[in-house]
Amino acid sequence: MKRTLGCCYYPEHWPEEIWAQDADRMAALGLTWVRIGEFAWSRIEPRPGDLQLDWLERAIETLGAAGLKVVLGTPTATPPRWMLSRHPDMLACDAEGRPRGFGSRRHYCFSHMPYRDEAVRITRILADRFGRNPHVAAWQTDNEYGCHDTVLSYSDAARAGFRRWCAARYGDVARLNAAWGTVFWSMEYGDFDEIDLPNLTVTEPNPAHVQAFRRFSSDQVVAFNRAQVEILRAHSAAPVAHNYMGRVTEFDHYATGADLDIASWDSYPLGFLEDRVGATPARQRAYARQGDPDFQAFHHDLYRAVAGEAPGAPAIPRWWVMEQQPGPVNWAPVNPAPLPGMVRLWTWEAFAHGAEAVLYFRWRQAPFAQEQLHAGLLRPDSVAAEGFAEAETVARELADAPEVAPAQAPVALIYDYDAEWAWNTQPQGDGLRYFDLVFEHYRALRRAGLSVDILPPTTRQLDGYRAVFAPGLVHVPDALKATLSAAKASVLIGPRSAARDVDFCLPVPLPPDWPGLDVTVSRLETFRSDMPRPLDGGGAAVHWLETLETRADPILTLEDGTPVLVGSQACFYCAAWLDESGLDRLVACVAKRADLSVTPMPEGLRCRDTGAERFWFNHTNAEIDSPDGPVPAAGVLRVAI
Numbered sequence: 001m002k003r004t005l006g007c008c009y010y011p012e013h014w015p016e017e018i019w020a021q022d023a024d025r026m027a028a029l030g031l032t033w034v035r036i037g038e039f040a041w042s043r044i045e046p047r048p049g050d051l052q053l054d055w056l057e058r059a060i061e062t063l064g065a066a067g068l069k070v071v072l073g074t075p076t077a078t079p080p081r082w083m084l085s086r087h088p089d090m091l092a093c094d095a096e097g098r099p100r101g102f103g104s105r106r107h108y109c110f111s112h113m114p115y116r117d118e119a120v121r122i123t124r125i126l127a128d129r130f131g132r133n134p135h136v137a138a139w140q141t142d143n144e145y146g147c148h149d150t151v152l153s154y155s156d157a158a159r160a161g162f163r164r165w166c167a168a169r170y171g172d173v174a175r176l177n178a179a180w181g182t183v184f185w186s187m188e189y190g191d192f193d194e195i196d197l198p199n200l201t202v203t204e205p206n207p208a209h210v211q212a213f214r215r216f217s218s219d220q221v222v223a224f225n226r227a228q229v230e231i232l233r234a235h236s237a238a239p240v241a242h243n244y245m246g247r248v249t250e251f252d253h254y255a256t257g258a259d260l261d262i263a264s265w266d267s268y269p270l271g272f273l274e275d276r277v278g279a280t281p282a283r284q285r286a287y288a289r290q291g292d293p294d295f296q297a298f299h300h301d302l303y304r305a306v307a308g309e310a311p312g313a314p315a316i317p318r319w320w321v322m323e324q325q326p327g328p329v330n331w332a333p334v335n336p337a338p339l340p341g342m343v344r345l346w347t348w349e350a351f352a353h354g355a356e357a358v359l360y361f362r363w364r365q366a367p368f369a370q371e372q373l374h375a376g377l378l379r380p381d382s383v384a385a386e387g388f389a390e391a392e393t394v395a396r397e398l399a400d401a402p403e404v405a406p407a408q409a410p411v412a413l414i415y416d417y418d419a420e421w422a423w424n425t426q427p428q429g430d431g432l433r434y435f436d437l438v439f440e441h442y443r444a445l446r447r448a449g450l451s452v453d454i455l456p457p458t459t460r461q462l463d464g465y466r467a468v469f470a471p472g473l474v475h476v477p478d479a480l481k482a483t484l485s486a487a488k489a490s491v492l493i494g495p496r497s498a499a500r501d502v503d504f505c506l507p508v509p510l511p512p513d514w515p516g517l518d519v520t521v522s523r524l525e526t527f528r529s530d531m532p533r534p535l536d537g538g539g540a541a542v543h544w545l546e547t548l549e550t551r552a553d554p555i556l557t558l559e560d561g562t563p564v565l566v567g568s569q570a571c572f573y574c575a576a577w578l579d580e581s582g583l584d585r586l587v588a589c590v591a592k593r594a595d596l597s598v599t600p601m602p603e604g605l606r607c608r609d610t611g612a613e614r615f616w617f618n619h620t621n622a623e624i625d626s627p628d629g630p631v632p633a634a635g636v637l638r639v640a641i
Contacts, residue, residue, distance in 0.1 A: 327375025
């Protein structure tokens with residue numbers, strides 16, 4: 001598979017007389033792909049039924065004439081103002097019951113069926129007109145599902161949809177009452193129509209109710225996306241993608257990805273560092289102009305897994321970066337410029353993790369509206385911005401680069417959206433998030449110099465992996481438990497693994513009830529972040545600690561002898577949330593028993609292996625020596641293997 005570059009372009013923002021100049025300049029830069037159309041509904045249909053598609057066709061022809069391939073987006077993330085007049089109840093509502101307003105984007109409720117019908121209608125119109133256009137080489141559905149906290153809606157439409165979902169799932173309200181334990185606090189229901197949404201309760205709502213609502217809300221996103229994909233597939237042979245957003249976890253991306261050909265995501269390393277990584281102030285200062293060394297890589301590996309969920313997915317899963325930050329953004333708490341070299345590094349990092357294409361957002365900086373301070377490859381006056389030269393460098397380097405050669409990593413890490421919802425529903429400690437737990441394990445594996453494959457909880461094949469990490473899986477379906485138990489790899493589970501059944505009840509026998517593992521969690525506690533519990537030999541348990549009943553010899557303990565890591569060659573259970581040093585020790589223990597070589601990385605240096613190359617990425621502003629030679633500041637070293 002050939003690595004390619006592209007950009008995001010908005011012809012409706014610019015005079016038509018410069019479209020051809022832009023297209024020629026894109027082609028000269030070495031771009032292959034141009035994404036257009038995903039926010040253009042008001043120009044496509046300025047009034048109900050008044051279709052204006054000729055300008056869009058001219059834009060596509062102009063880009064195609066320059067040798068560029070078009071990704072055409074369905075414009076359903078930005079319904080025009082007349083749509084709200086037609087459907088005033090289409091707005092999502094927040095947890096306080098307040099409707100989201102018009103004036104930005106993503107102002108619809110996934111459960112509003114008349115709006116879903118409108119989304120299908122405009123998708124069909126575009127597919128009818130452009131489905132066989134030779135220049136439309138891919139499609140994108142909507143834009144960034146879930147961005148701006150728009151999955152969980154507490155609208156009347158969501159309430160009605162949730163009641164139907166519960167009736168379909170449980171069949172009889174007595175079964176729902178038993179599953180949810182509604183006898184507690186006299187919460188029993190006599191009919192599905194009595195069930196409200198789990199908001200505005202006097203104190204915390206029933207966790208089973210909350211988890212069910214989260215699953216319903218995810219299913220609504222999947223159904224909304226599928227409705228568009230079915231139309232596109234009926235009219236076009238071009239592959240269909242969606243662009244996910246970093247650390248948006250309110251819906252199951254694997255389930256959405258199962259209907260798509262390409263998984264993509266929007267990578268903003270500097271914006272994310274301040275906005276959603278959760279880095280300490282010291283770490284934010286250290287990487288203010290580079291971005292976190294692991295956050296982008298984590299999502300690259302995640303969306304490679306999402307791409308692999310599509311039925312009949314190719315041997316090389318198709319995943320892209322649909323939007324790559326090329327300069328300062330406008331939406332984070334602070335918005336610095338990237339360190340020189342970082343745009344090139346971010347691009348090569350995506351390719352090292354298997355990306356087929358990286359598209360820069362955007363071609364030209366907008367001089368108006370919300371994103372006028374968001375950099376593009378060009379300034380608003382069409383002069384090349386700083387990122388342009390780095391994109392040009394990558395384009396030249398790609399000419400001599402081998403095609404993407406995949407290689408299975410030695411380590412697998414399971415990430416489960418349902419577990420993320422369960423931790424959010426019942427964190428048991430302020431701010432404890434499953435995403436953070438898994439991401440910190442991922443960081444530790446990368447600090448050990450290991451390449452990682454992220455896998456979904458539906459995985460049934462672990463052949464070839466030496467170690468599998470599956471921390472924090474609150475509910476473990478029987479099929480996944482069987483897969484992990486049968487794996488020839490060394491498997492790490494815990495903390496909180498198999499702690500609830502599918503309907504959020506404590507199971508008996510008590511967790512984890514794991515084949516071949518003599519461990520029972522008899523108690524758990526959470527504690528203040530400023531009261532870590534030191535491990536014997538270095539590191540500490542932080543936030544979360546389980547008391548274990550076990551006859552297994554402990555591998556790691558607290559200073560008072562309390563077991564923290566127990567297990568054997570085949571399976572390990574970790575009873576604590578560990579700090580950085582503790583996780584490094586945990587990874588070293590598992591790696592030793594899995595016969596994996598560990599290479600501790602200097603601060604800011606990361607390694608990634610493909611089937612043909614080894615990549616070294618230096619996320620610092622000083623040169624670092626690697627085993628393969630010096631890696632320049634904010635630089636990349638590629639070595640054939």
